[in-house]
Amino acid sequence: xxxxxxxxxxxxxxxxxxxxxxxxxSIGMMCDKLDIQLNEIPDWNCCGASIGYAEGGELPRxxxxxxxxxxxxxxxGGQDVVSGCPAxxxxxRESVERLHESQSLLAEANEALKEAGLVLKNETKARHMVEVxxxxxxxxxxxxxxxxxxxxxxxxxxxxCQTNRPFGIAGESFENPVYLDKMVEAVGAEAVxxxxxxxxxxxxxxxxxxxxSQKQIRxxxxxxxxxxxxxxxxxxxxxxxxVEIYQSEINKKQGTKFNMxxxxxxxxxxxxxxxxxxxxxxxxxxxxxxKLEQIASK
Amino acid sequence: xxxANQQAVAKYKNNFLKEVEANVEExxxxxxxxxxxxxxxxxxxxxxxxxxxxxIFMMIRAGKREEVLGSDSMWMCTSCYNxxxxxxxKLPITHIMHGLANYSHRLGLAxxxxxxxEIAKLFWxxxxxxxxxxxxxxxxxxxxxxxxxxxxxxxxxxQGIGLGLMKAGRLNPMEIFGGHVCKDKSGVQKMIAKARExxxxxxxxx
Numbered sequence: 001x002x003x004x005x006x007x008x009x010x011x012x013x014x015x016x017x018x019x020x021x022x023x024x025x026s027i028g029m030m031c032d033k034l035d036i037q038l039n040e041i042p043d044w045n046c047c048g049a050s051i052g053y054a055e056g057g058e059l060p061r062x063x064x065x066x067x068x069x070x071x072x073x074x075x076x077g078g079q080d081v082v083s084g085c086p087a088x089x090x091x092x093r094e095s096v097e098r099l100h101e102s103q104s105l106l107a108e109a110n111e112a113l114k115e116a117g118l119v120l121k122n123e124t125k126a127r128h129m130v131e132v133x134x135x136x137x138x139x140x141x142x143x144x145x146x147x148x149x150x151x152x153x154x155x156x157x158x159x160x161c162q163t164n165r166p167f168g169i170a171g172e173s174f175e176n177p178v179y180l181d182k183m184v185e186a187v188g189a190e191a192v193x194x195x196x197x198x199x200x201x202x203x204x205x206x207x208x209x210x211x212x213s214q215k216q217i218r219x220x221x222x223x224x225x226x227x228x229x230x231x232x233x234x235x236x237x238x239x240x241x242x243v244e245i246y247q248s249e250i251n252k253k254q255g256t257k258f259n260m261x262x263x264x265x266x267x268x269x270x271x272x273x274x275x276x277x278x279x280x281x282x283x284x285x286x287x288x289x290x291k292l293e294q295i296a297s298k
Numbered sequence: 299x300x301x302a303n304q305q306a307v308a309k310y311k312n313n314f315l316k317e318v319e320a321n322v323e324e325x326x327x328x329x330x331x332x333x334x335x336x337x338x339x340x341x342x343x344x345x346x347x348x349x350x351x352x353x354i355f356m357m358i359r360a361g362k363r364e365e366v367l368g369s370d371s372m373w374m375c376t377s378c379y380n381x382x383x384x385x386x387x388k389l390p391i392t393h394i395m396h397g398l399a400n401y402s403h404r405l406g407l408a409x410x411x412x413x414x415x416e417i418a419k420l421f422w423x424x425x426x427x428x429x430x431x432x433x434x435x436x437x438x439x440x441x442x443x444x445x446x447x448x449x450x451x452x453x454x455x456x457q458g459i460g461l462g463l464m465k466a467g468r469l470n471p472m473e474i475f476g477g478h479v480c481k482d483k484s485g486v487q488k489m490i491a492k493a494r495e496x497x498x499x500x501x502x503x504x
Contacts, residue, residue, distance in 0.1 A: 012431040015478045017470030019433055019463065043481045045429035050377035052425070053396035054403050054418030058323045059497040060490050067489060112493035116485035165379035166392070174383040200342040200378035204421075207440055208413035209374075212343055245459055284466045286459075 004136060007076035007124070008038035009068055011088035012046050013237045020085070020237040022284025026266040027084050027129065029280065033145040033273040034137055039076050044068045047091035050162070051204040062105065063112045065095035069126070070118040084129040084266070086162035086236045092126035093167055130235050130265070134169055134179050142186040147274040148295055149188025155268070156194040156229035157181045158220060160239035164198055174198070183265050184233060187272035196223040201242040210246075214253070217246050221260050230291050231261040233268060240264060244286050261289035271296045300406040302503045307363075309502070314363040321501045323397030327389045331355035337381035337391050343374045351381060351391050354398070367402040373414040375399070404503050416443055426490055429480030434473035 013020040031038055045068060046052075048061040056064075069092065072081050083089045099106045099122050106122060113120055133142060157180035163169070169179050175198065181191035199220055202213025220243055224232050234240050240262050247258040263285065270280035277296040282289055310317035318325040331352065338350030349357060349371045357366050372395045381391040399415070402408040408415050420439045425431045441456070442449030453460075463469035470477065480486050498504040 012425075012478070013433065015430070017467065017473065018478070019468045021468055022466070045480050045486050046425040046431050048425070049421065049431070051414070051418040051421050053323075053400050054415060055400075055422035057400050057404070057494065057497050058397070060493040063489055063493040067486065108496050109493070111496060112489045115488035115492045116482060161376075161378040161380075166382045166390075168383075200376050200380070202342075203376040203378065204417070205343070205374075205376050205414055208417045209343070209346075212346055212374075213376075216342055245463075248458065284468055286462045286466055 003035045003037040004132075005037045005039060005076075005079050006082040006127075006132065007072040007079040008040045009044055009072075009081050009083040009085075009088055009092065010040065011083055011085040011237075013241075014085060019241050022281025023084060023237060023240070023264050023266065025279070025281035025284070026264055026270045026275075029270045029275045030266045030273065033269075033275075034133075034141070036132065036137075038082065039079065041068055041072050041081070042075050043071060047085075047088045049087045049091070049204065052091075059105070059108055059112070061091070062095045062098060063109050065092045065126075066099065066109045066113055066120045066122075067116055067118060068092065069096065069122065069124050070113055070120040072124055073121055074118070080125045080127050080132075082127050082129055082132055084237075086128065086160070087238065089126060089128040090162050090167065096122060096124065096126050128163060128169075128235070130163060130179065131169055133183070139182050139186050142183065142269065145273045146187055148272055148298065150268060150272055150292070150295060151188050153189040153291055153295070154192050154228055154230045155184045155189055155233045156224035156227060156231070157184055157191050157197055158194070158224075158232045158234045158239060158243065158262075159197050160234055160236045161198070161200050161203070162238075163235045180233065180235065180265060184268065187268050189268070192224075192227040192229045194223060194227055194229070196220045201239050203238055203242075206238075206242045206246065210249070213242065214246055214250050217243055218250050218254070218256070221247060221250075221258050224260055225258075229260075231263055231289055233263050233265055235265050247287065259287055261285055261287045261292070263289050263292065267292065303405040303407065305502055306405065312361055314361045314366070315359050317363070318358050318398070318401075321503075322394065322401050324390045324393040325397060327394060328355050328358050330387050330389055332387055334386060336384050336386065340380040340384050341374075342376055342378055342380070347371045347374050351395060354395075364407070366398065367405065367407040368409065369402075370409050370412055372396075372399040372402070373408070373412050426487060427483075428476075428478075429483045429486035430478050432473050432477050434469060434471065434477070437469075438474075
C-alpha cells in the first residue's frame, strides 16, 4: 500500500527539546505503523498561538500562518497541512478561512508575504492529526496494527478546548465529542465516563493567572480519579503540559495527592502497535505512566 | 493620551460602536448580540470577568468607551471557544474579545501590569525574534518580568518543575544560546513588520 502523504507542521512546542518533544516521538512511530508519511514544511514558523492576538493583531497573525501555507504550497503542493498541535491547527485553519472569505485580506497578506519572497494561492486544507486518523484511516484502520491491546487500562479521554472548538472534528458534538473515547476503545482499553472531557485547562493563562487555571486543572484531575481512570489521555500539548505539570503545584498549595499520568493518544497507539516506551515518548512524562510502560515492555 | 487614541476619539466622537466596527477584529458582529447571556454562563473564568462579553457588547452600544477599553475583562479569555460554539447568533465572541484586547493594548488604554497582557507581549516579542518560540527564554522572561529579585524567587519556586522537564527532555538549557530558529528569520521579521504597517494604516494606529 502506498503511503498517505501530508505536509507536516510540527509547531514550536513539538521541536526537539521542547515541551511536547515526546508527542512528536510518538507521532513518528504511530504514523509509521499506519503508513502515513509526514513531510515537514521547510522552515515553518510559529502560528502565533492563542495569546498572539494581544501584541500581534489580526493581519500579522494571519501572515504567520500564510507563510507556512505558502511554503507548503511551494514545496509540498497538493498535500494537506497537518499539525498535531491544536493551536497550530486552529490558527492555520482560521487563516485559510479568513483569507478565503476576504479577497482584500488575501491581497494584504500577499503584500506582506512578498517581504519573505512568497506568494499564497490559499489552496491548501489545514487539518489536525486527529482528523487524519478519524477521517483518512478510520477507527477500523486504527485497530489493524494493534498487537498489544491495552486491555486492563482505564482512560479519562480529555479532549479539552481547541481540538474541539471552534472547529472540532466533523460530525462530533462540541459538548460531548466521542472520538477520543473511540480511539481508546480501538486499542482495546476502557474509556471511563468523564464529565470534564471538554473543560478548559486555563490555556496560556496557566502562566498569567495560575490560581484561576489551577482551579480548572484540579477539576480535570479530580474527576479522572473519581471515575476510576488510570490515566488521562489528550490530543493537545497545552492540555497535556498544564494538567501534568501543575499537579505538583496544586499538591503543594492545597494538600492534594495528585499523581495522575497525562499521555497523548499517539502514545497509546504507539504502545498498542508494539512500540517500546521510548518509541512512545513515555520517558518524557513528568508523572510516569507506569502501567503503560509495563505493557510496552512486555 | 496616545496620539492614536486622541485621533480615534476625534474621529468617532460619541459613536463607539462605529469605532469598534471599523477597528476591532470581527467588531462588525457586535450589533448582532441579542443579550441572551449564554456566553457569560459558558466562560470557564466567568466569575473573574468584571463585565461578561454580553455586558461588554451592550456597553459598546451604549458608548461606554473608557469603561470597555480600560477593562480587565477581555484579558480573562483563555481562548477556549465555548462562547463561540454556544452563541445562538454565531457571533465570533472569542475573536471579538481578542480584538478588543488588542485594540485597547495598542491604544495604551489596557490596564497596566495586567498579567495576561504582559505575558502576551513577551510571547509575541519572543516569536518575532527568530520566527519560532523559544520556550526557555519565554519562561525566563515571564519569571523576570517584575524585576530581578522577584525573578529569582519565581525561578526558585518553579525549580522542581524546570528540572523535571529537563530530565524528561522537554526543556533544553542550551536554548539560551539560540536554539530552534527560522532560517529566514529576517524574511519573517520583515513580513510581520509589513503586515503590522498595513493594518495600522487601515486602523489609523500608525
